[in-house]
Amino acid sequence: MLCYFHSSLFLQPLKIHKPLTIVCSTQPKPPPRKRPTVDGQRPAFRNRKNYGASRRSIQKTLKQEQVTFTTPIPDDPIVGIIGGGMAGLACALYLEKRGVRSTVFDTGVHGLGGRMGTRIVDPQPLIFDHAAQFFTASDPQFAGLVQGWLEQGLVREWQGTIGELEVGGHFVPLPSSPPRYIGVNGMRPIADSLLSQTRMINVERPCWISKLEPFNGMWHLSENGKPCGKFDAIVIAHNGKCANRLLGSSGLPLIAGQMKRLELSSIWALLAAFEDPLQIPGEGAFPFEGAFVRGVDSISWMANNTKKLQGSHSNGPHCWTFLSTTAYAKRNKVPQENIPNATAEKVKAAMLLGVEEALGLPKGSLQKPFYTRIQLWGAALPTNTPGIPCIFDPLGRAGICGDWLLGSNLESAALSGISLANHMADYFQSSGGRPEEFAVGLRNEFQPLRGHDIGQFPGLESQTQTQMPTQQSYQLAT
Template sequence: MYASIPSFSSSSLVSRALKPPKPSSHCLSFKTLTLTCTSQTKPKKRATTNAPKPTSKSNRKPSYGTSRRSVLKKTFNQEQVMFSAPVSNDPVVAIIGGGMAGLICALNLEKRGVRSTVFDTGIHGLGGRMGTRIIDPWPLIFDHAAQFFTVNDSRFAELVDCWLEKGLIQEWQGIIGELDVGGLFSPFPSSLRRYVGVNGMRPLADSLLSETCMVNVVRPCWISKLEPFNGMWHLSENGKPCGEFDAIVIAHNGKCANRLLATSGLPLIARQMKRLELSSIWALLAAFEDPLPLPGGAVTSFEGAFVKGVDSVSWMANNTKKLLRSQSSGPHCWTFLSTAAYGKRNKVPQENIPTATAEKVKAGMLEGVEAALGLSKGSLKKPLYTRVQLWGAALPTNTPGIPCIFDPQGRAGICGDWLLGSSIESAALSGMSLANHIADYFQSGGAHPEEFAVGLQNEFQPLEGHDVGQFPGLESEKKQMNEARAYQLAS
């Protein structure tokens, strides 16, 4: 559930001075809190200064039961942290979020000689929305978020070539296309190369840091507080210290990121994160004993389809065909993803989905599958396994169209797919950009921080794409398909 990336060049990273907006009837003012550190002799232990511990709202225990209005009020009233101490000779960066953007950020920091620690909440593994679920003892296998990815940018192409050489990914050569309600399937041309993880998307994510020596991974860990003190960022999980760092990277989004930033002392970054709007998507994992009754002739071989004209389903894919091509028998594992409208209409707290809601969503999505395939209602055989999952912060619906955000005064940045689009490629490019930006900032010694401010004032624009994400190059394939269809109708 990722997925085109607006074109951008190095000019996108032109630095802007870090100037808080002037107070007006439409703009909230920001206070300034300066933190200093006088000793840099030991990177891990800083000499204590006489500067008092900040007493701003950024140090109060965050409330996780507050309303959005309350969180917004805290966000815009908090004081701006301004680190004035020189950057350490051996800086360490905390990366909060182990999805594609955070992992690629860590890899590229290591390429520049910068150490980092990745904090991720994943119980089963890294990857965020690059999720793969394996159900034993069959086994059943499902990519239940990101379905595949394409390549458009040369920098991402270098990464993908490396993953191919290591055997981490493979081309998905199965037929995909559009499925109109009633069972009318139109395959896309096969000119665009599509990729998937060899054993699913999550194993790819888990393998990315396997050869690193300057990256530490801590999971499962839910960072609940960011506290600036003595020239460093102090991180903690429910009161338990998680280390101190020279800079921080926020590589996840949604309510948790907003709460974390609401009292962090980073109002400029928090404001930009608050502007982000995210969709909600339901995923239905279903295993069938027999192949699905796909409509007509050669169409029976399709492995993935963007569904049109069905309210409850926007995508369907045969994971067994996609990931286990050598398996000729056994359960057929399908992933069905809902439309954003259906997700919004049936949204509940994703950590505690009521049983009644889960059953309602499952039934509604299976009815949608029947409609898409042109089957009569209730004719689809009952799956031998089902599971529903809500991605409450699935995909961005707006974007600033920049590769990263960085606040040099607070030594904090943001990376993620939403900054450029909604694809695995955009996530990787964002992680690369922020890593290089931070490394350049460290290399400068932080003497002129205003030169490194980026993305703090950019406006957001609506983002177009499929409910399941964007795929660079796919639109040109759809254009070819539509032109061919028009030609057939005219001849």
């Protein structure tokens, strides 16, 4: 059974089976011949005649062997965090609370946040939350974090009507409890503001870390051959094919093995702006600002961003976000970095047709949007989970955090990052001794995670079956 962890996130130590290892140490060993040095020190590895001090030779063997660091942990360690979504940002924040420095590497061109994405199109401007739509807070620790955001004016409660929309235009509102929260100016500004008051966190973006190399007792990170710094420990705070490639030759076989077991589904997002309000036949005022769509092949969620973010005061265009079902996205999946024009047009047409079906409009009667943009989230939702807040390999001094470790939502992402930060800080305080006591999640079994196409929400028990019957934290995760 999947276990959901509250504010006291208990981490059960796992016994580490001794794999074949590479030992990264600054303790000198007499070499058989003169070898290159780094920072005046020679790295010592087991089976030196095979590996020596060459990074290239090390790289060739990491696919099969576990890196083991034996160098002492410094009094002022620094952590490299790869991924600037909620999990990575929460990890950085709570490492700072424990006095640990970090650098966050993120690929975002427009800002931090990962799937906390908000797109603003000038000159109108048009504004769309094109990934996470809202979130709730059930865990006391996360609720405390949200309360701080409320006090800073970063978030507010979404008072708009949300419900279920059956094909044909039949709408049923959902209860307003628990409270639903949104970013005051969209979701991305929350992420961009999280680190604004920090002093021990450095942010590098846009930066796509392409290689991890253990050398001379530290992790050396690089982007396409360009050095990006060296760190006493690393955190992987993203997932999908890129993370698998990054870990595939890193010397972290247990970490890489768990990441590869993760299964992810895709979702198409269609952003569309209309001059006039959408209509449901037979209705007076439009009955909702957001709706889970049922019975339509291509649409699982629709929301009016203009009403959500600007309320009834806006007289401008109506900006809508439509999210596809995972089944539709699977049948129409392409490389998200290079979507063919023909596929984009096909998906856009099918999703707009789905909107017509959901609203009960005659075919071809939906008004034509004057702005559209299509995007594929290739790694949107996890379909399985180990049900543990974080994964940590003390031998390689590397950890993983992310929403998929606990479920599928923004709260899970934050709790995972917080948990890993505290666990790593405890490990640093132990001076790295007794590593077997700090290994977590390296061999946990994965369990299926079932839920709505766009996440898991309170009040959707009729359509949502999960492995967490005692903790109903069904929240949006895209």
